[in-house]
Amino acid sequence: MKLSISTLGEFDIKSDGQSILKQSSRTYRLNKLFEYFITFRNKKLLPEMIIDNLLSESESDDPKNMLRTQIFRLRKIIKAFLPEGADESEYLMINFVNGYYCLEIGEKTEIDVDEFEALIHRGDMDMEHDPESAARLYQGAIKLYKGLYLSDNAYEVWLVPTRNYYQRLYLKTLRKLIELLKEKNENETVVALCEEALLVDPYEESIHINLMEAMLHQGQQKNALNHYEYSMKLLMRELDIKPSAMFTEMLNKIQNHVSKDNPADFNSINSELEDENLLGAMQCNIDSFKFLLNLQKRKSFRNDENDYLCIMNINDSNSRKSKELSEILRYSLRKGDVFTYWNQSQILMILHDVKDGGIDVVRDRIYSKIRNSSLIKERDVSFSFKPLMQEEPAVQH
Template sequence: MKLTIKTLGVFDMKVNGSSLIKKGSRTYKINKLLQYFIAFRDRKILPETIIENLFPEDEYTDPKNTLSTQIYRLRSLLKSIVPEEEDRDNYLNINSVNGNYILEVGDRVEIDVDEFESLIKKGDQKLAENREEALEIYNKALKIYEGMFLSENAYEVWLTPVRNYYNRLYIKVIFQTIDILKDKENYDKIIRTCEKALNYEPYDEDIHICLMEGMLKQGQFTNVLNHYEYIVNLLKKEMGISSSPKLDKFYKKIKSTISEKKKMTIIDFWNKIELEEPKGAMHCDFSDFKIIVDNQRRKGERSSEDDYICIITLEEGVEDSSLNSTWRQEITNILSSSLRKGDVFTFWNDRQILILLHEVKQQALMIIEKKFRDKIRLKPKISRLKINIDFKPLIEIEEEKKEATK
């Protein structure tokens, strides 16, 4: 015969699947005393400690005698469980040792918290070497957990240390399980694990966040937003707080993820792109320059915009590589600061620069060239260099190209 005792959740004690616990006013104190001994099994307990913890408000003329009577009744109950042909030492026995009481647990008794703790230790040992096997062991432990330790005695102070211990074990194995499932990208299982855990730990923010992360990974955007609203309202109602730094941070992640997945609007695009504040002309790669020029060419076919291509050439004869490097840096600074915001320039090679001048009149070209040369003369490192500057209308370039292809 096996005697099984369930303490995680609603207390029960069974033999061959049949419950031995009878509930009622006459058995309430006996059941409570039994639960107390199971919680502190295999430990010596003073009678005064038991009275103080279990019956602090009861007024007895002789408390010790009353406790002795209760223990006699409990012993009789435990004795009646065991058939005559069985060895009683294999089951539950309350003994007296030097003025203390002790509940001794025999080999034919299975207590759920012992199995729960043993499985977690085995899972921890396997975690480093075989995470898949550790996950299987952790899942077995989680199946045992059906609520906090002796949940019917929610407000018993004496239970707090023991209950907190098993609660910590449960929370620990929940997050170790989730961590393994994340590696496997098994988000469906993460969601189910978190949903079950929240039945027992409804205010644990980290479990709520893991649940919402799983929903995000599966694209359950409506569910994740509904759950976020639910947990925020729960915290406000039960704890008087509107949110928390963790939840606020995760909400930003929700919004960011959803914005990346949903169909984009023009405003979404504008808010998403990082536009720099324009400061003078745009310096770009040659490939980008070609695209910009082609766009301006297309616009010029249907408008009267005066766009010019300018080419600045460093004359042959300068072979000093360090001077070439200086020229490139200095001319970039000059063009960036002196050209207008709508103008664009790029380096064709080490000695030549291409510029697109947008909407400029022919009479202004001489002024632009003079401005360039004046600024170059103010730069000692490149002032002695000889450069050529040529201008040509974009429309004229296009017409010459068409003529050449006829």
């Protein structure tokens, strides 16, 4: 009989594939003590250190005696895991020698983190001369990672360094495996790998980026765009921070992605480049807006067109209203107009060839749709207009 201890994800101990930990009766403190010994296995631990980490909030007048009692009870639980008459030193044994406690792991006990690190080390050794073997070893390690180290014990400070170490090692190994798969153009495998990884770590940007890139290589532009929109909302909602420039740059890659494997013809060009919805004004990101703004300025040098740049200021900057507000602008402006979000409280617009009184018409139409929608109050919205080719006034000193 062998014991298998799982720590990557939920803590469990199995024998012959069956959990024996869940069948046992343990208090929260005993469970925490057990996890502490597993984390610092084969290391000498002073009683004072254990008390500081696990019993500092206890109201006991004699914390050392309390620790001794808990360790006595934990030893009985460990013994109950083992076959009758088994040598404890072959499995798990808590010793007390020269003032130190130590959980010693015997040859009949396996811990997933030890196998996890061993597979990665072997993969690193094979990387140069046998990348296929390295990929198999990395895949084996990644399958062992079911979540954060001792994920069911979320709030212990002493766990943070160990938990962060294994998470970093997992992500580093995942990146190495993805690079090996990319070299062989195994994009379908990369997609499946990233989708599984996101079940474990849904907030890691690099996994989302690799997933979208692999989708693009498979020609799945719509799937990549859908995933970008989903992951952007997820990261901003859960982490409350703006994603990195590398992440946001994926939108440009997705929007500008065109497969060049087949010769160009008008049908393929229309299929790849034309928007599905040509109704109303066009919404774009800030980089595309910059490009269109400069293009329109260049055209205005030759054509007699009255183009305007407009700033729409919104006092109520609730980001959850942006989708509804975009719909209002899309159908208040004309097909030749363009708009983008400068920030949560300002929207930029290019109004193409505005005739006499056209500015008032645009403003009134937007105000009318805002009133009808009850989305935001009319008094919370204001506009600034400037002819696209107007020279800026000189600064007076």
